[in-house]
Amino acid sequence: MGYHHNWDTKVYSEEEKDEVPNELVDLCKFISGIIENDWHYEAQAVIINYYYKGSTLSGHTDHSEPNKTSPIISLSLGQSAVFLIGGRTLEDETTALLIRSGDIMVMSEESRLCYHAVPRIVPADDSPWSSGEDYNNHIDHLLKNCRINLNARQVLQLGQESLAIKK
Ligand SMILES: O=C(O)CCC(=O)C(=O)O
Ligand SMILES: [Fe+2]
Incomplete structure:
Protein backbone atom coordinates (compact mmCIF):
# COMPACT_ATOMS: atom_id res chain seq x y z
CA MET A 1 0.00 0.00 0.00
CA GLY A 2 1.25 3.51 -0.72
CA TYR A 3 4.61 3.51 -2.49
CA HIS A 4 5.30 0.02 -3.84
CA HIS A 5 8.69 -1.42 -3.05
CA ASN A 6 10.32 -3.01 -6.08
CA TRP A 7 11.97 -6.10 -4.58
CA ASP A 8 14.36 -6.51 -7.55
CA THR A 9 15.69 -2.99 -7.77
CA LYS A 10 14.93 -2.09 -4.13
CA VAL A 11 13.69 1.27 -5.35
CA TYR A 12 10.44 3.06 -4.60
CA SER A 13 9.02 5.07 -7.49
CA GLU A 14 6.53 7.86 -7.90
CA GLU A 15 4.80 5.96 -10.72
CA GLY A 33 2.81 10.30 18.79
CA ILE A 34 3.07 8.13 21.89
CA ILE A 35 6.53 6.73 21.27
CA GLU A 36 8.29 9.57 19.55
CA ASN A 37 6.14 12.54 20.49
CA ASP A 38 5.82 13.08 16.74
CA TRP A 39 2.31 13.50 15.39
CA HIS A 40 3.53 14.24 11.86
CA TYR A 41 4.36 10.65 10.93
CA GLU A 42 3.05 9.73 7.49
CA ALA A 43 2.76 6.03 6.65
CA GLY A 59 18.25 -11.12 7.87
CA HIS A 60 18.17 -7.69 6.27
CA THR A 61 18.13 -3.98 6.91
CA ASP A 62 15.49 -1.64 5.49
CA HIS A 63 17.38 1.16 3.80
CA SER A 64 15.54 1.81 0.50
CA GLU A 65 13.63 4.78 1.91
CA PRO A 66 15.12 8.25 1.32
CA ASN A 67 13.91 8.92 4.88
CA LYS A 68 15.95 6.60 7.10
CA THR A 69 15.31 8.44 10.34
CA SER A 70 11.52 8.18 10.72
CA PRO A 71 10.64 4.92 12.46
CA ILE A 72 9.37 1.70 10.94
CA ILE A 73 6.06 0.81 12.57
CA SER A 74 5.28 -2.89 12.52
CA LEU A 75 1.85 -4.34 13.37
CA SER A 76 1.38 -8.09 13.75
CA LEU A 77 -1.81 -10.15 13.54
CA GLY A 78 -2.66 -13.83 13.66
CA GLN A 79 0.04 -16.39 14.45
CA SER A 80 3.12 -15.58 16.53
CA ALA A 81 6.74 -15.28 15.41
CA VAL A 82 10.28 -15.32 16.67
CA PHE A 83 11.82 -12.00 15.66
CA LEU A 84 15.57 -11.49 15.75
CA ILE A 85 17.05 -8.03 16.05
CA GLY A 86 20.78 -7.43 15.81
CA GLY A 87 22.98 -4.43 15.19
CA ARG A 88 24.28 -2.45 12.24
CA THR A 89 26.50 -5.32 11.10
CA LEU A 90 25.98 -9.07 10.80
CA GLU A 91 28.68 -9.59 13.43
CA ASP A 92 26.61 -7.90 16.17
CA GLU A 93 24.82 -9.94 18.79
CA ARG A 112 15.87 1.80 12.54
CA LEU A 113 18.82 0.52 10.51
CA CYS A 114 19.62 -2.65 12.43
CA TYR A 115 19.59 -6.14 10.92
CA HIS A 116 16.46 -8.14 11.69
CA ALA A 117 14.86 -11.42 10.63
CA VAL A 118 11.89 -13.73 11.20
CA PRO A 119 13.32 -17.27 11.49
CA ARG A 120 10.19 -18.99 12.75
CA ILE A 121 6.40 -18.79 12.85
CA VAL A 122 4.97 -20.17 16.10
CA PRO A 123 1.33 -21.25 16.56
CA ALA A 124 -0.56 -18.67 18.63
CA ASP A 125 -1.52 -19.92 22.10
CA ASP A 126 -4.82 -18.02 21.98
CA SER A 127 -6.88 -16.23 19.33
CA PRO A 128 -7.42 -12.65 20.52
CA TRP A 129 -8.80 -11.73 17.10
CA SER A 130 -11.71 -14.14 17.36
CA SER A 131 -15.10 -12.63 18.10
CA GLY A 132 -16.58 -16.08 18.49
CA GLU A 133 -18.52 -15.58 15.28
CA ASP A 134 -17.40 -16.51 11.80
CA TYR A 135 -18.15 -13.03 10.57
CA ASN A 136 -15.63 -13.27 7.77
CA ASN A 137 -14.40 -16.72 6.82
CA HIS A 138 -11.57 -15.47 4.66
CA ILE A 139 -10.04 -13.23 7.34
CA ASP A 140 -10.65 -15.86 10.02
CA HIS A 141 -8.87 -18.46 7.88
CA LEU A 142 -5.90 -16.15 7.30
CA LEU A 143 -5.51 -15.26 10.98
CA LYS A 144 -5.75 -18.89 12.06
CA ASN A 145 -3.19 -20.05 9.52
CA CYS A 146 -0.88 -17.12 8.94
CA ARG A 147 0.98 -14.37 10.59
CA ILE A 148 0.19 -11.08 8.89
CA ASN A 149 2.63 -8.23 9.39
CA LEU A 150 1.95 -4.67 8.30
CA ASN A 151 5.24 -2.83 7.99
CA ALA A 152 4.90 0.95 7.64
CA ARG A 153 7.52 3.42 6.55
CA GLN A 154 7.71 7.15 5.97
CA VAL A 155 9.40 7.17 2.58
CA LEU A 156 9.89 10.88 1.90
CA GLN A 157 12.19 13.12 3.84
CA LEU A 158 10.66 16.05 5.71
CA GLY A 159 9.91 18.76 3.15
CA GLN A 160 10.26 16.36 0.19
CA GLU A 161 7.02 16.32 -1.81
CA SER A 162 7.58 13.40 -4.13
CA LEU A 163 10.17 10.99 -5.48
CA ALA A 164 12.02 11.86 -8.67
CA ILE A 165 10.18 10.77 -11.83
CA LYS A 166 12.31 8.41 -13.92
CA LYS A 167 12.76 9.53 -17.53
O1 LIG B 1 7.44 -9.62 9.75
C1 LIG B 1 8.09 -8.88 10.44
O2 LIG B 1 7.94 -8.75 11.66
C2 LIG B 1 9.21 -8.06 9.81
C3 LIG B 1 8.98 -7.69 8.38
C4 LIG B 1 10.13 -6.90 7.84
O3 LIG B 1 11.18 -6.86 8.41
C5 LIG B 1 9.97 -6.13 6.60
O4 LIG B 1 8.89 -6.12 5.97
O5 LIG B 1 10.94 -5.47 6.21
FE1 LIG C 1 12.48 -5.37 7.60
Whole structure:
Protein backbone atom coordinates (compact mmCIF):
# COMPACT_ATOMS: atom_id res chain seq x y z
CA MET A 1 0.00 0.00 0.00
CA GLY A 2 1.25 3.51 -0.72
CA TYR A 3 4.61 3.51 -2.49
CA HIS A 4 5.30 0.02 -3.84
CA HIS A 5 8.69 -1.42 -3.05
CA ASN A 6 10.32 -3.01 -6.08
CA TRP A 7 11.97 -6.10 -4.58
CA ASP A 8 14.36 -6.51 -7.55
CA THR A 9 15.69 -2.99 -7.77
CA LYS A 10 14.93 -2.09 -4.13
CA VAL A 11 13.69 1.27 -5.35
CA TYR A 12 10.44 3.06 -4.60
CA SER A 13 9.02 5.07 -7.49
CA GLU A 14 6.53 7.86 -7.90
CA GLU A 15 4.80 5.96 -10.72
CA GLU A 16 3.96 2.93 -8.62
CA LYS A 17 1.87 3.89 -5.68
CA ASP A 18 -1.65 3.72 -4.36
CA GLU A 19 -3.49 4.91 -1.29
CA VAL A 20 -2.75 3.90 2.28
CA PRO A 21 -6.14 3.61 4.05
CA ASN A 22 -6.82 6.60 6.34
CA GLU A 23 -7.38 4.33 9.34
CA LEU A 24 -3.85 2.97 8.99
CA VAL A 25 -2.35 6.42 8.45
CA ASP A 26 -4.11 7.65 11.61
CA LEU A 27 -3.11 4.60 13.65
CA CYS A 28 0.56 5.08 12.72
CA LYS A 29 0.36 8.80 13.61
CA PHE A 30 -1.15 7.85 16.97
CA ILE A 31 1.57 5.25 17.69
CA SER A 32 4.42 7.55 16.71
CA GLY A 33 2.81 10.30 18.79
CA ILE A 34 3.07 8.13 21.89
CA ILE A 35 6.53 6.73 21.27
CA GLU A 36 8.29 9.57 19.55
CA ASN A 37 6.14 12.54 20.49
CA ASP A 38 5.82 13.08 16.74
CA TRP A 39 2.31 13.50 15.39
CA HIS A 40 3.53 14.24 11.86
CA TYR A 41 4.36 10.65 10.93
CA GLU A 42 3.05 9.73 7.49
CA ALA A 43 2.76 6.03 6.65
CA GLN A 44 3.67 6.41 2.96
CA ALA A 45 4.50 2.76 2.24
CA VAL A 46 3.03 -0.25 4.02
CA ILE A 47 4.35 -3.68 3.13
CA ILE A 48 2.03 -6.58 3.98
CA ASN A 49 3.96 -9.74 4.82
CA TYR A 50 2.03 -13.03 4.91
CA TYR A 51 3.79 -15.88 6.68
CA TYR A 52 2.42 -19.43 6.61
CA LYS A 53 3.80 -22.09 8.95
CA GLY A 54 7.40 -22.65 7.81
CA SER A 55 7.78 -19.20 6.20
CA THR A 56 10.85 -17.20 7.13
CA LEU A 57 12.26 -13.78 6.39
CA SER A 58 16.03 -13.68 6.21
CA GLY A 59 18.25 -11.12 7.87
CA HIS A 60 18.17 -7.69 6.27
CA THR A 61 18.13 -3.98 6.91
CA ASP A 62 15.49 -1.64 5.49
CA HIS A 63 17.38 1.16 3.80
CA SER A 64 15.54 1.81 0.50
CA GLU A 65 13.63 4.78 1.91
CA PRO A 66 15.12 8.25 1.32
CA ASN A 67 13.91 8.92 4.88
CA LYS A 68 15.95 6.60 7.10
CA THR A 69 15.31 8.44 10.34
CA SER A 70 11.52 8.18 10.72
CA PRO A 71 10.64 4.92 12.46
CA ILE A 72 9.37 1.70 10.94
CA ILE A 73 6.06 0.81 12.57
CA SER A 74 5.28 -2.89 12.52
CA LEU A 75 1.85 -4.34 13.37
CA SER A 76 1.38 -8.09 13.75
CA LEU A 77 -1.81 -10.15 13.54
CA GLY A 78 -2.66 -13.83 13.66
CA GLN A 79 0.04 -16.39 14.45
CA SER A 80 3.12 -15.58 16.53
CA ALA A 81 6.74 -15.28 15.41
CA VAL A 82 10.28 -15.32 16.67
CA PHE A 83 11.82 -12.00 15.66
CA LEU A 84 15.57 -11.49 15.75
CA ILE A 85 17.05 -8.03 16.05
CA GLY A 86 20.78 -7.43 15.81
CA GLY A 87 22.98 -4.43 15.19
CA ARG A 88 24.28 -2.45 12.24
CA THR A 89 26.50 -5.32 11.10
CA LEU A 90 25.98 -9.07 10.80
CA GLU A 91 28.68 -9.59 13.43
CA ASP A 92 26.61 -7.90 16.17
CA GLU A 93 24.82 -9.94 18.79
CA THR A 94 21.12 -10.63 18.24
CA THR A 95 18.18 -10.57 20.62
CA ALA A 96 15.17 -12.86 20.11
CA LEU A 97 11.63 -11.61 20.77
CA LEU A 98 8.35 -13.50 20.60
CA ILE A 99 5.84 -11.35 18.70
CA ARG A 100 2.15 -12.09 19.19
CA SER A 101 -1.04 -10.98 17.52
CA GLY A 102 -1.77 -7.35 18.34
CA ASP A 103 1.85 -6.49 19.13
CA ILE A 104 3.20 -3.22 17.78
CA MET A 105 6.91 -2.77 17.24
CA VAL A 106 8.53 0.58 16.55
CA MET A 107 12.01 0.50 15.06
CA SER A 108 13.31 3.98 15.72
CA GLU A 109 16.62 5.71 16.34
CA GLU A 110 19.42 3.09 16.69
CA SER A 111 17.19 0.14 15.75
CA ARG A 112 15.87 1.80 12.54
CA LEU A 113 18.82 0.52 10.51
CA CYS A 114 19.62 -2.65 12.43
CA TYR A 115 19.59 -6.14 10.92
CA HIS A 116 16.46 -8.14 11.69
CA ALA A 117 14.86 -11.42 10.63
CA VAL A 118 11.89 -13.73 11.20
CA PRO A 119 13.32 -17.27 11.49
CA ARG A 120 10.19 -18.99 12.75
CA ILE A 121 6.40 -18.79 12.85
CA VAL A 122 4.97 -20.17 16.10
CA PRO A 123 1.33 -21.25 16.56
CA ALA A 124 -0.56 -18.67 18.63
CA ASP A 125 -1.52 -19.92 22.10
CA ASP A 126 -4.82 -18.02 21.98
CA SER A 127 -6.88 -16.23 19.33
CA PRO A 128 -7.42 -12.65 20.52
CA TRP A 129 -8.80 -11.73 17.10
CA SER A 130 -11.71 -14.14 17.36
CA SER A 131 -15.10 -12.63 18.10
CA GLY A 132 -16.58 -16.08 18.49
CA GLU A 133 -18.52 -15.58 15.28
CA ASP A 134 -17.40 -16.51 11.80
CA TYR A 135 -18.15 -13.03 10.57
CA ASN A 136 -15.63 -13.27 7.77
CA ASN A 137 -14.40 -16.72 6.82
CA HIS A 138 -11.57 -15.47 4.66
CA ILE A 139 -10.04 -13.23 7.34
CA ASP A 140 -10.65 -15.86 10.02
CA HIS A 141 -8.87 -18.46 7.88
CA LEU A 142 -5.90 -16.15 7.30
CA LEU A 143 -5.51 -15.26 10.98
CA LYS A 144 -5.75 -18.89 12.06
CA ASN A 145 -3.19 -20.05 9.52
CA CYS A 146 -0.88 -17.12 8.94
CA ARG A 147 0.98 -14.37 10.59
CA ILE A 148 0.19 -11.08 8.89
CA ASN A 149 2.63 -8.23 9.39
CA LEU A 150 1.95 -4.67 8.30
CA ASN A 151 5.24 -2.83 7.99
CA ALA A 152 4.90 0.95 7.64
CA ARG A 153 7.52 3.42 6.55
CA GLN A 154 7.71 7.15 5.97
CA VAL A 155 9.40 7.17 2.58
CA LEU A 156 9.89 10.88 1.90
CA GLN A 157 12.19 13.12 3.84
CA LEU A 158 10.66 16.05 5.71
CA GLY A 159 9.91 18.76 3.15
CA GLN A 160 10.26 16.36 0.19
CA GLU A 161 7.02 16.32 -1.81
CA SER A 162 7.58 13.40 -4.13
CA LEU A 163 10.17 10.99 -5.48
CA ALA A 164 12.02 11.86 -8.67
CA ILE A 165 10.18 10.77 -11.83
CA LYS A 166 12.31 8.41 -13.92
CA LYS A 167 12.76 9.53 -17.53
O1 LIG B 1 7.44 -9.62 9.75
C1 LIG B 1 8.09 -8.88 10.44
O2 LIG B 1 7.94 -8.75 11.66
C2 LIG B 1 9.21 -8.06 9.81
C3 LIG B 1 8.98 -7.69 8.38
C4 LIG B 1 10.13 -6.90 7.84
O3 LIG B 1 11.18 -6.86 8.41
C5 LIG B 1 9.97 -6.13 6.60
O4 LIG B 1 8.89 -6.12 5.97
O5 LIG B 1 10.94 -5.47 6.21
FE1 LIG C 1 12.48 -5.37 7.60
